[in-house]
Amino acid sequence: MHCRLFHYRAMAFALPVWFAVQHELIESGGADGASPGCFDDFDDEALFTTFHLTRPCITFIADNIRLRLKRETTKAPVDAMVMVTLNYYAQGVSSVSVQEKAGINQSDCAEIINTVSKVMATMADQFISFPVTRDARANVAHKIEKFCGIPRVLGVLATAHFKVRASPYEKDAFRSFLNTRGYTSVMSQVMCDCDGNILSVEKCCTGSTCEQEMWDSSFKGREMEEGMHGQYWVIGGRGYSLSTHILTAVSNPTNDKEFSFNQAHAKILDVMRTTLGSIKTRFRCLMQLGFAHEASLDKKADIIKACCVLHNIAKKFSVPAPLMAGKIEPLHPGKQHQAPEVEIKPEALKARQDLINIKFSVAVPSSED
Known part of the structure; x- marks a missing residue:
């Protein structure tokens, strides 16, 4: 003992x-x-x-x-x-x-x-923990701001794609699993912190699902948009729309401040890429989950969530990465959200611009610096 x-x-x-x-x-x-x-x-x-x-x-x-x-x-x-x-x-x-x-x-x-x-x-209830108390939120946000310079961020948001096999003879089902990279997959919504700890994993959808739709219908998405976690952001990539709680990069930066902000945004988004790459390297079953049927994705969801639980436990035990580790997982959306940036709520655009003007007057230091 x-x-x-x-x-x-x-x-x-x-x-x-x-x-x-x-x-x-x-x-x-x-x-x-x-x-x-x-x-x-x-x-x-x-x-x-x-x-x-x-x-x-x-x-x-x-x-x-x-x-x-x-x-x-x-x-x-x-x-x-x-x-x-x-x-x-x-x-x-x-x-x-x-x-x-x-x-x-x-x-x-x-x-x-x-x-x-x-x-x-x-076991996800014990080992995958989103910051829900005031002190926990402040601690996560402080570490992320120290890492990339962006304040009031609770985590990095992305959808993780996992290859599956789908019958080409069932054309509608096959198209549903076909993602924008041209292979069949299922996808789950994942959030992590700047240390690569998984904070949330939910849903298991076919690979063509729109990321924004997943967020809008997810538990964490509804909680954030309803203000249950305070005035904080989560970092989102190209598949998400800017809102008062999802912070996206500037599509067409026009000045040094916006370029600097986009650099910081890319830096923290890279943490998610590295984290997903690490999970798939340690748990190679996620590289190919076998045959999938749209009506019964629960077993795939259990395996994905179980591997995320094990990832967090492995980090707490400081388990070294397998020798083949180091892969950076590409992040790519399902079907693109249709709303162009001009239709985004003005208060969201203003909030992001205020943040950029206040925090990004100088370039963000590189990781080497």
């Missing part, structure tokens, strides 16, 4: 959760074991290569999932289910050698992965 606590000393929010998990496991007799013993067959290097996570991180994940699955009928020990699922997330396929170590039949893998993904998606 004391040895484990050493590994968790840097955890900000996860340590209290882990204490609660351990207390619950002890009270319930330990569920199906006190530690994920089937992972002991891997040395630390093989463990990271196979799962793209470290042993303390995997122990923490397994303990949380074990608690949530303890009262459910499962096809295998929870440790084995977690092993197969994490291997699928990391590699994009379920390895036969891992299945053998876990003692799980290949025919059961899909159901097990769906079960564990659904459980991990429910």
Whole structure:
């Protein structure tokens, strides 16, 4: 027990959760074991290569999932289910050698992965946290302003595309999944802070969906536009319309201040690109999620949300990136929003211009500077 606590000393929010998990496991007799013993067959290097996570991180994940699955009928020990699922997330396929170590039949893998993904998606309430208190909002905004110079920003907003396969014989459905880059995908609305922590992930729509429509119908979009989070912005890319809560770049900058603002805007937007690239590198299943049907995207949504949960947990454990990391994920919209900038509300244009005039009289320093 004391040895484990050493590994968790840097955890900000996860340590209290882990204490609660351990207390619950002890009270319930330990569920199906006190530690994920089937992972002991891997040395630390093989463990990271196979799962793209470290042993303390995997122990923490397994303990949380074990608690949530303890009262459910499962096809295998929870440790084995977690092993197969994490291997699928990391590699994009379920390895036969891992299945053998876990003692799980290949025919059961899909159901097990769906079960564990659904459980991990429910962990988003604990491990994916949008700043809701005054102090939390002020802290996030202060760090972002220090990073790029733009004040009163709560996060970076984007839609993440994940490749899927869709039947070309169902032409309407195929076109619905076809995005502006010419491949079939599903997309989720994601927000992150300037450190790359995921603050929000919601919705799972077909790849042709308009980003602005996703925002308008999302929980966070409605909360922001209704003023529930105060007078703050979120940074949005080309697929979004400027509003009093979405801050977009100036389409046609005409002076040094506007160029400087656009530079700062691009700098913070790059954090989202890097974050999404990091998530897809660590969890290669997101590079291809398999066949999708428009009427049943829940399983895809569970996997996407589960990987975002694991991303935040991995960051709290300071898990290093896989060797192939460093990819920058391109951000691109679904169908473009039709409203031109001239139709944007005057108060939104004025708010952005006031911000530019006050804060961007000089160029934004580069990252190297």
